[in-house]
Amino acid sequence: MTDQAPRPEADIPGKPTSASRTTLSHIMTGSDTNLLGTVHGGVIMKLVDDAAGAVAGRHSGGPAVTASMDEMVFLEPVRVGDLVHVKAQVNWTGRSSMEVGVRVLAERWNESTPAQQVGSAYLVFAAVDADGKPRTVPPVQPESERDKRRYQEAQIRRTHRLARRRAIKELREKRIADGIDD
Secondary structure: OOOOOOOOOOOOOOEEHHHOOEEEEEEOOHHHEOOOOEEOHHHHHHHHHHHHHHHHHHHHOOOEEEEEEEEEEEOOOOEOOEEEEEEEEEEEEOOOEEEEEEEEEEEEOOOOOOOEEEEEEEEEEEEEOOOOOEOOOOOEEOOOHHHHHHHHHHHHHHHHHHHHHHHHHHHHHHHHHOOOOO
16 A cells, blocks of 8 residues: 555554544634635644644654645635634655644534635645754544545655655756756
8 A cells, every 4th residue: 555665663553534533613703814815824823833843743652844845725715703614634654754744624613504724735744853853753544435545646646746856856957967057
């Protein structure tokens, strides 16, 4: 299921996706709004990072820091009075890194209509020790077909992240070799 090198820490027991899955709920107020009168994207991004950080810390059994936000998609505006639910789970793990997938849903606080998905994000967290150095994380064990799909998609995103990083590094090195200083 994985294309990564054998893990020397394979003796660390894995954790199922359900072990660290969480939901963070928050009601949006006037102090959360932007100039258009809807909830500021940065407020939603903070909730996403908070929920993802909790999941990463739970899965890794200690501190984890945000390494990157791979993608944040806003599907619908969030309004004052919306009850926002941020659902997060670990999709994939490496040696010390974890991809956390997040779904953002919103529902009116005073209505009984179902919550609607308003956003999604993928974040990469690195588990760190007390000195801020990377530490090993348990492998994630996908439980359902949906979890297995998320794991496979996370591997694709990781491959693309690494390829993009390599291509940019090569381009910069070539520009320096060509004497282009920017």
